[in-house]
Amino acid sequence: MYQRKTPEDLECGITIAMKVFGAKWKPCLLDAIQRGFRRPSEMHREIKGATPRVLDMQLRELEASGIVGKCQSTGFPLYTEYTLTDLGHTIMPIIDRINEWGLNYKEFLAEESPQSISL
Numbered sequence: 530m531y532q533r534k535t536p537e538d539l540e541c542g543i544t545i546a547m548k549v550f551g552a553k554w555k556p557c558l559l560d561a562i563q564r565g566f567r568r569p570s571e572m573h574r575e576i577k578g579a580t581p582r583v584l585d586m587q588l589r590e591l592e593a594s595g596i597v598g599k600c601q602s603t604g605f606p607l608y609t610e611y612t613l614t615d616l617g618h619t620i621m622p623i624i625d626r627i628n629e630w631g632l633n634y635k636e637f638l639a640e641e642s643p644q645s646i647s648l
Contacts, residue, residue, distance in 0.1 A: 550591070550594075553579075554584055555591060556624050556627060559621065562611055567611055569585060595617075596616055598613075598614050599611055600612065
């Protein structure tokens with residue numbers, strides 16, 4: 530298993546937060562779960578531009594961090610659903626603010642240079 534050569538700075542809240550939900554697709558996954566997309570296949574369709582493998586890997590990391598919970602059915606057909614834990618719900622105001630900021634910044638970009646936007 531991988532061992533870090535330098536210790537992590539656990540005194541910085543930003544470092545800790547970025548470790549938990551700072552990957553490229555984790556905020557999108559959390560937003561999708563909050564909006565009602567529970568199954569991995571639903572999230573794969575909802576989040577365009579990310580491969581299913583990467584999304585699944587980041588879902589496992591969120592689960593290991595205690596941000597999402599995983600529920601697997603025992604009946605037929607077998608399926609997996611993810612839900613936000615109590616800790617995960619505390620992150621959602623931050624994710625919502627990031628989304629709000631991004632939408633406002635998108636308007637700024639549109640005013641500055643409409644040709645250069647490829648969102």
